[in-house]
Amino acid sequence: MNWSLLRLAAFRSLFFGRLLSWIGSGLGPVALAFAAIDLGAGATGLGIVVACRSVPNLVLILFGGALADRLPKRTVAVGASVLSAASLAAAAVLLATSSATLPLLGAVAAVNGAGAAFFVPATSAVLREIVGDRLIRDATVLGRVSMNIGLIVGTAVGGGIVQAFSPEIALAVGSLLFTCALAAFAGLPRRAVGSVRGGHVARDLAGGLAFVWRTHWLLAVLLLSLIAQFAFAGGVQVLGPIAADHSFGRSLWGFAGAVQTLGLVVGAVVAGHLRGRVRLAVATLGVLGMALPLGVLALILSVAPYIVDPLHWFFWLSVALFGASIGLELFTIPVDVAIQLQVPRSYLARVYACLTLASLLGMPLGEIVVGPVVMLVGAPFALVGLAGLVVVAVTAVGLNGRVRRVDLEAIPRQPRRER
Template identity: 30%
Template sequence: MPETDAPESRDQEPSPTDLASTTSRASGQPLRSPAFRWFFAGWSISMAGSAMSPVALAFGVLEVTDSAAWLSAVITASMVPMVATMILGGGIADRYRRDTVLRLAGLGAGVSQAVVAILLLTHQHPALLLPPAVLNGIFQALTKPAMRGIVPQLASGRGIQQANSLLASARNITLMVGPTAAGLLTVSVGGGWAIAADAVSFLLAAICFARISLPDLPPRAEGGPTMFGELRQGWSYFSSHPWIWSVTLAFAVFNAVYMGVWQILGPVIARDTIGAEGWGLVLSTRGVGALLATVVMVKLTVRRPMVPALSSMTLAAVPLILLGTGANTFWLAAAAFAAGASAEFFTVVWSTVWNIHVPERLSSRVGAYDEFGSFVSIPLGQLSVPVLAAVFGTAAVTITGGALLATAMLLPLLLPSLRRIEVNASKAD
């Protein structure tokens, strides 16, 4: 996420104050960096709105259509263009200033979400939700790779894990509060208002990102590689490191199953069992578990963390299995709590390993291939799960999905190179 602190004028050399800020980052205290504080604020505000969006959108579409197929279509309309443009987004994030990319993408996402909110509030036909969903997916494709490359530019050494933990903690506080708030808003005044809050959060985040003034990139040498040449460099690095692509493939399976079952079948099952309030509570409890994990990870360092990180991810299968067996709110919430803690433990570990072992100059491009590979299967899962549930029943699909998910998380551990990765290594050049 953002680069080194810059002077107020983007055309000047760094001042002594900026050099002092760089020193504080090197000592592992990211909150001493003004640029990181503005990024942290923008991240937190954006996450607050986004935490309400899944519940609000799901029940808002179901309220209008009473159809899991339409819900799947609307969500997929955002996911497909995001995946399709993710690699290009990685090239843009490594080629241009990441603060500029973030503020423009945040502005665009805010406008597109505002359109979605208006359509839901006025109960328009769900087909009208598809174009703004497409635009929102494109803006996400620009945002994610830029986010991936910013933290190493604001923190170094042990500060990298602290920065990742702080960002994850902020996200998880919002995940703890946001879904419950969205459930209550949906029941009381409709899901459109929660989507409207998400739109405002994107716009406020863009204002915060505008306060991050990063140095201009050095002039490109005449005859240097084009963007597509740079993307080939990213692919070469990605494909030559099995510890990266093995985890990417595992999460291609994980995301297809989890997003299809949990995001599509979850609200459908919950509507007939625990209701929107109960579903929001389950999602919020997952956020509590995730928050607990990130608080612990601010201080905890595991020398070789990938084995416990991937092994703990098998806990994400439990909520899916319980969903299929008709468990009540209490047991679903308890399982979601454990799954949230394990998922966030993995997220902080993976972000830290990535920031240490992947060169910063390649981070967004290589990260784009990682995210593309991880996300490309999600539309397949989202579109196929309703069909499979109609043929085999929701219980069979959710339970089988849980078993498949757990298996996928364990397979990368067969690689010795993955098991040996350490987090106390020096940053890659």
């Protein structure tokens, strides 16, 4: 990985601003969840609070992309940090003064989710403005590394602070992190202004969606991301705990999740050595790794516990989750590089918003759909079906002619001006 990029003042501002924001993004939901539990929330109440943060993120992400293509990206990034910092600070004050209620906590969580919707498109699209095309591969790798490290550290630190102190202290720390990110983003160049002029934001949204629709390789990659997250969330997040109860137990399930997280870090390091130079069609093969834990879980639920030692199942599931995370990173970074190099700058933020939406939307869809499917065909067959869906999607996208040519053909740099 090319750490020398941190010598560039603008990239250094972006790198540390994003790192602090991702730590806050990992810490905030943990603290909000435990705050809701301390207020007496059961499973339903906790689910509502969590949804209050997730839904605005999903609903506003495309709008955030359109806004970042119109306004200075520095302004959007700073505004997102202000929303995130203020929301966590408000939650901390409400809890500290014993004024918090579940509806108020849900409202604060919604503002925090809205901040995240504006943060991702703006900070992703500004990267190319800072480093240019020549360094975009190395910069993309470092950006992905900062995201993975930030989320891992944030989740771990958030849980630790809640355990040692209280949710309100954790929320205050999260607000401080976003405030520091705000100061870092102030160092971003003012010249990174959106290219869209005139018209309305609604037309910008429609223009961004139309661009993705007519750019076939991009549409294929977005659909692959959605399908992969759909299958993984439905199979691993929902049926994984059931398989753990069936076999090696709940405590080891937590360790398996830690191994999965470690795979993200290792995958980012491996991608760093490759420096994002893997062909996009080849990179799609990395998504096959997400089918591995689905197959192992199907075996766990198909074989009687006394036939195979549960520790063996734990080992193989951990290996599969580790491989899935590495494969995901080896796919994601070439996708980011292709988007940065081949999507016209006037569309960058909206394209990143669409990519983020596809990934985020796949998870709740998979978690909702898997239950009825299990009732129809049983958990093992449902898992095999989800794994097969991943394999079919990877095959279709990897063999797609537009995807295979994407590294050789660039989208025209001067698109028709939007009105």
